[in-house]
Amino acid sequence: MKFDCGWYVLYVKSCWEKKVHESLKEISLESFLPQVKTVKQWSDRKKVTMKPLFPSYVFVYINSSLGFHKALSVNGAFSYIRFGKEYARVQEKEINQIKLLTGDESIEGIEITSHRPKVGEIKKITYGPLKGLSCEIIKAYNHKKIIVRIDSLQQNIMATIPLCVLEE
Numbered sequence: 775m776k777f778d779c780g781w782y783v784l785y786v787k788s789c790w791e792k793k794v795h796e797s798l799k800e801i802s803l804e805s806f807l808p809q810v811k812t813v814k815q816w817s818d819r820k821k822v823t824m825k826p827l828f829p830s831y832v833f834v835y836i837n838s839s840l841g842f843h844k845a846l847s848v849n850g851a852f853s854y855i856r857f858g859k860e861y862a863r864v865q866e867k868e869i870n871q872i873k874l875l876t877g878d879e880s881i882e883g884i885e886i887t888s889h890r891p892k893v894g895e896i897k898k899i900t901y902g903p904l905k906g907l908s909c910e911i912i913k914a915y916n917h918k919k920i921i922v923r924i925d926s927l928q929q930n931i932m933a934t935i936p937l938c939v940l941e942e
Contacts, residue, residue, distance in 0.1 A: 779837045781806070781864040782845075783855040790850035791826045797848040804835040806869060808876040827876060828929060831855070833864060857928065874903030875931065898941040 784805075786794045791807055798805035808827040813820050832851075836842045845851060855862040894910045 778863070780835070781833050781866065781869050782836050782842070783862040783864060784832045784834050784845055785852045785855050786830055786832055787850040787852065788830055791830065791832055794832050794848055794850045797850070798832065798834055798845060801844060801848070803841055803845055806833040806835075806873070808833075808872050810876055827872070827931075833869060862928075871904060871907065877903075900941050 784794070795805050795807040809824040810827050811822055812825050813822055834845045836845065842854075846853070896908055896910055899905055899907050899909055
């Protein structure tokens with residue numbers, strides 16, 4: 775296998791994202807688990823919890839073929855995500871933007887969808903943690919929502935942001 779240093783997407787057992795993330799840190803591998811706050815409503819109370827932004831995915835920075843195989847030895851790790859023959863790699867810029875997005879508590883209502891919309895205007899975000907990203911606008915529930923496609927993951931992030939931060 776031809777090996778390139780960078781961020782790879784590790785597919786993990788369902789609901790084991792946090793355990794795998796911690797285990798990777800214990801064996802000195804840099805990993806990233808983006809999480810978002812969610813509110814769970816029961817009949818008598820509400821509880822705020824953190825859940826993975828990308829269920830069953832943990833990002834791991836690999837800088838050697840040894841590290842590539844070492845990450846797979848962690849309990850709960852299944853395989854690296856592949857698209858055809860290529861392993862899914864995420865650019866450092868995209869990792870930093872996801873870190874900004876998940877670290878900014880002023881952004882609410884973050885959702886993930888793998889559906890790729892085919893219609894709508896393409897705009898560029900000019901302000902905030904998603905600055906510089908191109909996005910597609912859709913209309914849902916009478917709110918304008920921005921679809922930001924992260925191509926290397928073949929996933930979309932849906933976030934409600936003000937229209938004034940979009941380039942005309």
